[in-house]
Structure formats: structure tokens, C-alpha cells
Amino acid sequence: MTQTNFVKLVLPFKDKVFRLAKRLLVSREEAEDATQEILMKLWNHKEKIKDYKNVEAFSMTMTKNLCLDRLKSKQAQNLKIVHSNYQDYNISLQKQIEANDSVDWVSKIMEELPDQQKIIVQLRDIEEYGYDEIAKVLEMNETAVRVALSRARKTIREKLTKKHNYGIK
Amino acid sequence: MALNNIEQLLEKYxxxxxxxAEEAQIRAYFAQGDVPAHLExxxxxxxxxxxxKQEQFTKDVPLLPKASRIRRTKLYQWISVAAVVVLMLGGYYQVTQMNQKATLSDLDQEQLMAYNQTMEVFNLVSSKLNKGSSNLGALTLVSSKLNEGAENLIHIKEFNKATNKIIKNK
Incomplete structure (x- = not known):
């Protein structure tokens, strides 16, 4: 497999891998490192890629495992990954803060979810995977995926509503 | 889209x-702007x-360097294997060379002559050596005589003892 072929193969889902990594690891740099590592692993095993039925699902599973491993080792070292994606507020500062504030709440609420629910919400709502694909990536059955997804969505809605009504009701 | 409809969809969501497809509908509804307060x-x-969804992975992945590095380390591994093989062959050749003894019949005329001459010289040297060592026999005779003399000295010692006794008595 040549480099161009590999890039063609990887291109459709490399952003998905990155977004999943970022969902789990929070920091952009960490997520970039993880994505790079995943792509390198794929490249180094490029001879075997033909044998995989679904490279994308396989890569997503790899990403999930890698990120969870990283989180585990980070926790063992008692290091917290800090949220370090500061945005540039230069243009119409006030307006942007107001608009972004409530949207930022969503990301904070997502961060509070358990890892598995995070992954499922990410794959379903943002990457628009089918339940069967999510089940394959997570090595779970579809019913369990649905239950976890429903739980996550309800948590997000409740917390958002609470934040939204804060000071009003 | 009717509010009622959207609320049902959200419930299902x-x-x-x-x-x-239904989720896409919901997204389209919320993307178009005006939304009742309770759905905010x-x-x-x-x-x-x-x-x-719009976030993208922008970092470059250096694909080739790593691959060529692997290829190079593989090459080095094989070179070391080849070196070991060469060394072992060399050692084996050396040992077999040493074990192969040349017999007299293998030598040609000139070598044979050289061999015979050396052997003659060696024989001469050894015969002279033997003559010298036979002369050494006289020396051993002398040393045995010496020992005899030393034995006789013991008698003198005995005599001394006796005289000392006599002097003491005086």
C-alpha cells in the first residue's frame, strides 16, 4: 500500500478519530498526539489493513482503547488533564461570550458524563453512527448502547435545563 | 414543522x-433559528x-520517515546476521585446517629434502646432548663420595662430644 492510498483510506475518518480522542482526553494537544499515534499504528500495520472488514470501526475501537488507557495512566499519576483550549475572543467580545457561554455549558456537561456515555453520545450525535456500528466499536450489544445513550441524553437535558433556568425559577 | 411533532420527536430522542433520519429532522428544526423558550x-x-462536527485534525503525520527507519533497522539486523555467519565459517575453516595432518607422502621433492636435512640436524643435536648428559655421571659419582665424607664427619662430632665431657670433668 502506497502513501497516497493510505491517506485516501484514512482521510474520511481521521477527523472522527480526532474528535473522539478530544472528547475523551479534553485537551487538543493530547487528542492530536493520540490521533497521530493511531494513524502511525495503522500505517505500520498497513499490510494487514486489507484483512480488516471495517477499517473505520476498527480505528475507532483502537482510539477508544488508547484514550481510556491514557486516562487510566494519567489518573494513576494523579495528573489532571487541563482544559486548555482558550478561544480568541478579540472580535465583538461581549457578543461572542454571550453566545458561546450556553454552548460551552454543553461541553462542560459532556465532560462530566462517564467515559462510555461520552463515547456513545460522540459517536451517535456528532458522528451520526448507526446503533449497530456503535455496538461494533464498543464491543457491546445494541440494547446496552441504546440504554446508555438514553441515560446520557437525559442527563445532558436535565443539567442544561437546570443551568438555563438558573436565577429564573 | 409543528411544535407538537417536534416535541414527540424529542421525547423519542x-x-x-x-x-x-429523525435526528437529522430535529437538527434541521433547531438550526433554522426561532425556538420556543422551553426548548431553548x-x-x-x-x-x-x-x-x-466541524473540528478537524490538522496535525501532520510523518508517515514515511518512520517506515524507512524500520527498513533501515531491519537491514542492520540482517547485516549483523551475515557477519556472524562469516565469522563462524572462518572459525570452522581454521579448525579443519589445523586438524588436517600432512603426511610425508604429501610432500614434494624439495620439501622432502628440507625435511630430511632438518631431521639430520635435530639428530646431531640430540646425540651431542646425550653425550653431554653421560658425562654428568662423573658428577653424580663425586656427589656420592661427598655424601660419604659428610657421614664420616658425624664420627668427628661424636669424638668432640667425648672430649667436651672430659674437659668438663676437669
């Missing part, structure tokens, strides 16, 4: 029963979702 939280959720 929360229970994770919506299909991907959903609006932020879906705005966040569409925001995060």
Missing part, C-alpha cells in the same frame, strides 16, 4: 429511539453538536 436548552445542545 431522549429515549434513544430515534432513527438517524436543546437549541444549545444541537448548536454545540454542529459546532463540534
Amino acid at each position: 431522549d429515549n434513544a429511539e430515534t432513527s438517524l 436548552p436543546y437549541k444549545y445542545l444541537f448548536q454545540y453538536v454542529s459546532d463540534s
